[in-house]
Amino acid sequence: MGAREVRYGDLIKDTFRITLRNRYLWFFGFFAGASIPSGGGGGFNQENFEQSGGGASSMVAQVGPGDLGGAAFVVGLVVVAVLVALLFIVMSLISQGGLSESVAAVDGGQGRGFGSTFRSGLGNFWRVLGYYVVFFLIGLGLLVAIGIPIALLIGGTFAVTQSVGVRIAVAVLVGLLGVAALIAVFIPLSVIGQYALREIVVRGERVFGSVRAGYGVFRRNIGRSLLLWLIHLGLMIAIGIAMIIALLLIGLILFIPTIVLGISDYTTAAVITGVIAGLILLPIFLIASGAAGTFGHAFWTLAYLRLTAPDAFPTPNIQDPV
Numbered sequence: 001m002g003a004r005e006v007r008y009g010d011l012i013k014d015t016f017r018i019t020l021r022n023r024y025l026w027f028f029g030f031f032a033g034a035s036i037p038s039g040g041g042g043g044f045n046q047e048n049f050e051q052s053g054g055g056a057s058s059m060v061a062q063v064g065p066g067d068l069g070g071a072a073f074v075v076g077l078v079v080v081a082v083l084v085a086l087l088f089i090v091m092s093l094i095s096q097g098g099l100s101e102s103v104a105a106v107d108g109g110q111g112r113g114f115g116s117t118f119r120s121g122l123g124n125f126w127r128v129l130g131y132y133v134v135f136f137l138i139g140l141g142l143l144v145a146i147g148i149p150i151a152l153l154i155g156g157t158f159a160v161t162q163s164v165g166v167r168i169a170v171a172v173l174v175g176l177l178g179v180a181a182l183i184a185v186f187i188p189l190s191v192i193g194q195y196a197l198r199e200i201v202v203r204g205e206r207v208f209g210s211v212r213a214g215y216g217v218f219r220r221n222i223g224r225s226l227l228l229w230l231i232h233l234g235l236m237i238a239i240g241i242a243m244i245i246a247l248l249l250i251g252l253i254l255f256i257p258t259i260v261l262g263i264s265d266y267t268t269a270a271v272i273t274g275v276i277a278g279l280i281l282l283p284i285f286l287i288a289s290g291a292a293g294t295f296g297h298a299f300w301t302l303a304y305l306r307l308t309a310p311d312a313f314p315t316p317n318i319q320d321p322v
Contacts, residue, residue, distance in 0.1 A: 026290030028095035033293020097124030
């Protein structure tokens with residue numbers, strides 16, 4: 001499979017064109033833009049766990065029969081939060097698959113709509129889930145492989161010397177080497193992950209096969225891939241800054257009545273106008289986030305198509321998860 005020449009200006013132009021002309025994709029872009037963490041987040045802390053457990057025990061001990069209603073309300077909030085989080089994860093998985101297939105199809109001159117995009121996302125759900133599980137495990141393994149030598153070097157230095165200067169110097173040096181190693185490993189891994197997702201959805205690859213194929217696309221296009229990563233990063237930063245500025249300006253205009261009423265001590269009216277302004281601003285934020293998420297996702301789909309053979313967007317075959 002030969003690589004194709006990438007015209008970066010045309011790639012950006014095509015990404016904007018598909019994003020702006022297919023606004024139904026923004027719904028999926030909202031969920032896909034947030035994506036699902038594929039590694040690390042907050043780590044488990046035994047001391048914090050014990051403190052929180054102790055706090056929970058003492059709180060339970062203080063709850064009397066008359067407080068059961070409040071406890072039930074808290075439990076209900078937790079259940080709702082868990083259900084919302086699960087729904088968001090499911091929609092993110094559906095959106096990842098649906099966006100990749102629809103952008104590839106639109107780029108190939110095929111017609112797509114909201115329903116077909118959603119059905120494609122559902123059809124690829126289990127393989128996309130398997131993809132995230134595999135890359136989570138790969139990322140976790142790489143973190144361990146990098147973290148253990150760093151911990152041993154720093155721990156060994158602290159064990160063999162009492163010199164504060166030596167300890168600080170080694171810790172800083174090893175820390176910098178660790179950061180460099182993380183960058184050197186996880187930037188390529190993130191790009192390989194982008195290609196692997198498209199291999200699953202666009203080419204119909206199975207999960208493990210997509211990892212090998214994604215690595216193959218990256219290996220044949222290392223320089224282009226890293227440049228694409230930098231371009232994508234710069235574009236998303238620029239889009240994020242523009243969104244923040246626009247939302248701040250719109251929010252300032254919307255909240256002017258609230259500010260004026262608050263200064264004039266009309267508290268109730270200020271609260272009402274503030275709620276109305278927030279309700280107006282919220283959908284604007286959601287739409288902007290969906291458009292930005294669609295752009296970022298479409299960029300990598302088009303980049304993948306430009307780097308691979310021109311037959312990279314057949315109708316995907318729904319296969320077994322692995």
